[in-house]
Amino acid sequence: MAVVLGPNRYGKAETRVVRVTRGPGGHRIKDCNVGVALSGDMDDAHLGRSNAAVLPTDSQKNTVYAFAARHGIEQIEDFALLLARHFVESQRAVHHARVSVEEYPWEPVAGGGHSFAGRGGESRTCVAHHDRDGTATVVSGLAGLVLLNTTGSEFRGFAVDEYTTLAPAADRVLATAVTAMWRHTKTHSGYGESRERARGGLVAAFAGTHSRSLQQTLYAMGERVLADGPELCEVRLSLPNRHHFLVDLTPFGIRNDDEVYQVADRPYGLIEGAVLRAGAPAAGFAFD
Missing domain, CATH: 3.10.270.10 (Urate Oxidase;)
Structure with a gap:
């Protein structure tokens, strides 16, 4: 052989x-x-x-x-x-x-x-x-940026099969721990300022987007980073969905008006994707 x-x-x-x-x-x-x-x-x-x-x-x-x-x-x-x-x-x-x-x-x-x-x-x-x-390429990023919206998030109209038990949600807590990487079009000075703009854009887009899915929020976050950073050409995001479930307190005679939640650390949904500037050069192994 x-x-x-x-x-x-x-x-x-x-x-x-x-x-x-x-x-x-x-x-x-x-x-x-x-x-x-x-x-x-x-x-x-x-x-x-x-x-x-x-x-x-x-x-x-x-x-x-x-x-x-x-x-x-x-x-x-x-x-x-x-x-x-x-x-x-x-x-x-x-x-x-x-x-x-x-x-x-x-x-x-x-x-x-x-x-x-x-x-x-x-x-x-x-x-x-x-x-x-x-040839030199630089990808900057962050990990462990924890974000949470207590409202302004929904998830409904999704595919249903014989194993579906999840109920549609018109309003839910949306939480994640962001891992983000953004690719620079070329090496330059001012990486610190670029990072602050990118981080600020991630936070602002998460907070300002009425989310119909975490996928939509991912796209909005990447789009905002590119809008704020002309020196960048691609953003890649990994967003675990930190599920918050309402606790059933009826056995104790207590009404839970969307106030008390159980946080499930696993298993969790994991949403990942890239947002690119139109015409951006191919990444190759730059994100490896």
Whole structure:
């Protein structure tokens, strides 16, 4: 049986790095989880002939720490691009580098200049790609943005089969924890401002849309992000439906006037989709 080696990559996953910047006006902290994946001329390593093309993953980890010390970490997109470019330019066998960063935000605690509080479960994300020919792509995003509307959401007129028990809802609680990624048309400065506009658009569209389905809300959120961000060409969203069910209190002689709910964490509906600017270039592996 003839077999051949297919697409492959390797790297160092989940290098956790905390960079503290100390200044007279107080300290700043960047808390990041960095993933590196490299691909290129790696056939000899896979086929047992030579490891000469393989930069150890331990070296990749050390590079993350060294670059954090030497260059600092401002916008995570810039840091990811810097690392990706370095691995391609410094290693002849590497033709493509993918660097992902997840940032866990901290907020200063008033009064000390050196104390911080974590900002819950929301995190910032990015993925940067760099090719041997110099092509670079950047995808920014966020995860764990929890949103809830207590009204202004319905779900009815859906398909029904012999297993359907769900009753149509003319008014319901709609809640989700947003994972969003948005693709930049080109590398640029101002990733932080772009992220704030995108996040604000997601929140505003969720709050301002009378939802007939979570699918409709997804489209409205992606459409708003693209409307507010001319530097962006595509948004991808993953929206779990955090179901809130009215609790039946009649056995206790209590009337529940849409006030007390049970939150079901699983199973849950999962709505995913992409919204693209018309004529946007193909994403390829940019979201990988």
